[in-house]
Amino acid sequence: MKTILKFLSISLLLISCKSLNVSKFDSYSFEKTNELKAKTHQMIINSKDNFANHSTEAENLLTELNTQYVYEKGRLNNTTSIEMWEALSHNESSIVKSYIKLWKSKEKMTPYMIEESTKQCDEAFDKIILLESNKPK
Numbered sequence: 558m559k560t561i562l563k564f565l566s567i568s569l570l571l572i573s574c575k576s577l578n579v580s581k582f583d584s585y586s587f588e589k590t591n592e593l594k595a596k597t598h599q600m601i602i603n604s605k606d607n608f609a610n611h612s613t614e615a616e617n618l619l620t621e622l623n624t625q626y627v628y629e630k631g632r633l634n635n636t637t638s639i640e641m642w643e644a645l646s647h648n649e650s651s652i653v654k655s656y657i658k659l660w661k662s663k664e665k666m667t668p669y670m671i672e673e674s675t676k677q678c679d680e681a682f683d684k685i686i687l688l689e690s691n692k693p694k
C-alpha cells in the first residue's frame with residue numbers, strides 16, 4: 558500500500574513537470590524502460606508456473622532493473638525518475654522485488670494476483686515512460 562501511495566504522490570509531480578528542473582529526454586532511457594516493462598510483464602505472466610522454473614529469469618530481470626536504476630541515478634536533475642525507479646524495483650519493498658519474493662515463497666501465483674500485479678507494474682512503468690517522454694528534448 559505504501560508503494561501505491563508513493564507512486565500516486567510521484568505522479569502528481571508529473572503534472573508540474575514543466576516547472577521542475579528535470580533532466581533532458583534520453584532515448585536510451587525511454588527505450589530501455591519500455592523493454593524492461595515488457596520483460597517484467599512477461600515474468601509476471603510466467604508466475605503461473607513454479608518459481609523454480611523461472612528463478613534465473615527473475616534474477617536476471619532484477620539485475621537489469623538495477624542496472625537501469627544505476628543509469629538513471631547517473632543522470633543530472635533526475636530525482637523524480639530515481640524515486641519512481643526506487644518504488645518500482647530498487648527498494649526491498651518495491652513492487653517488483655516484493656512480487657518476486659512472494660512468488661518464490663508461494664511457488665505459483667494465482668490468476669487474480671497475476672492480473673492485479675500486471676496492472677500495477679504496467680501503470681508504474683507507464684508513469685516512468687510518460688515522465689521521460691515529457692522531458693525537454
